[in-house]
Amino acid sequence: MTAELKAWVTQPDAFPPPEPDWADAGIALGTLHPNGDAGGDYPLDGRELYRGTLQTIARVRRRLCGQRRDEPLIWCDLDRLRCSYYAPRLPPGTWLQEGAYWAPLGLLNDVRFRSRGDRFVRPDAGDKPFTGQVVRSGYEAGDLEIIRRQAPPETLCVVADAQEVTDEYRAVVRERIDGGCEVVTGCRYGSPTDDDVEAGLPDDVADFLRDVMEGFHGVGDPMFVADAARLADGRVKVLELNGLSTSGLYACDARAIVDAAKAAVRDWYA
Structure with missing residues (x-):
């Protein structure tokens, strides 16, 4: 070549x-x-x-x-x-989402997020089906529903504290x-x-x-x-x-x- x-x-x-x-x-x-x-x-x-x-x-x-x-x-x-x-x-200590956990989108629910403050959710994949979004404390159910409309439930997500x-x-x-x-x-x-x-x-x-x-x-x-x-x-x-x-x-x-x-x-x- x-x-x-x-x-x-x-x-x-x-x-x-x-x-x-x-x-x-x-x-x-x-x-x-x-x-x-x-x-x-x-x-x-x-x-x-x-x-x-x-x-x-x-x-x-x-x-x-x-x-x-x-x-x-x-x-x-x-x-x-x-x-x-x-x-x-x-x-x-150099990655923004250090301390994050990974979970399929379909297993993320407002109960898991409640009382944890604002959280940031993004796809694990480089070809992202949705852009990273903040799930706001007190609005977990609505914010997660917006994300669920954009990707299938098996989509692996990164969940971290919002910064x-x-x-x-x-x-x-x-x-x-x-x-x-x-x-x-x-x-x-x-x-x-x-x-x-x-x-x-x-x-x-x-x-x-x-x-x-x-x-x-x-x-x-x-x-x-x-x-x-x-x-x-x-x-x-x-x-x-x-x-x-x-x-x-x-x-x-x-x-x-x-x-x-x-x-x-x-x-x-x-």
Whole structure:
């Protein structure tokens, strides 16, 4: 197989704006269509990295993988993007939901939640059938019913104490071939009260993620996305991990991402 990344193939409108300016990233660009087809004026003697919604990426897997000598690169290993996979591998005390328990959605009921304060419920899976939601103290029955309408009862859920988050950050991470991971670039992408996007990471967030990722052994792909949250008391925690192929990258540095991806392809697929 050719160990050279030649094209960056993205599904238009798949991710919330803004997206990095890929036109200046030093790579040929292609378009991924919702049906899984791809097109663009790029070389066919190398590898393409595909980015799109989970549904579109699933179609690409079915249509293209195993059909070509140089399979398209899809960096989204959903089996390893489960909280139950990566959370135990993070350094102790660094995951936002540390102290959580896991239970099927159908077994969560208002009696179990009563008198425990506000609780946060999210799916264990990386391809989340619903986004994480707070079950409010005193409103347990109604809040849980809203969640139950969005997913089947066997959906494994993470249940933890609700915490006040003031800012959320996204970092692109590369796994080194010799072990451990490194942060490539990052940005602020909002908070529960605003959608303001700012390029770069504050020093304390960058330092935190660098220390956490230094000894982390990845999620099965050469690159992935790590989200961090700042709490009301100033602490920074890992919010979740996601696939590079299925995540918006907001104001992250396009050139840094592509350069790291090219190096990762040479390392991993030579």
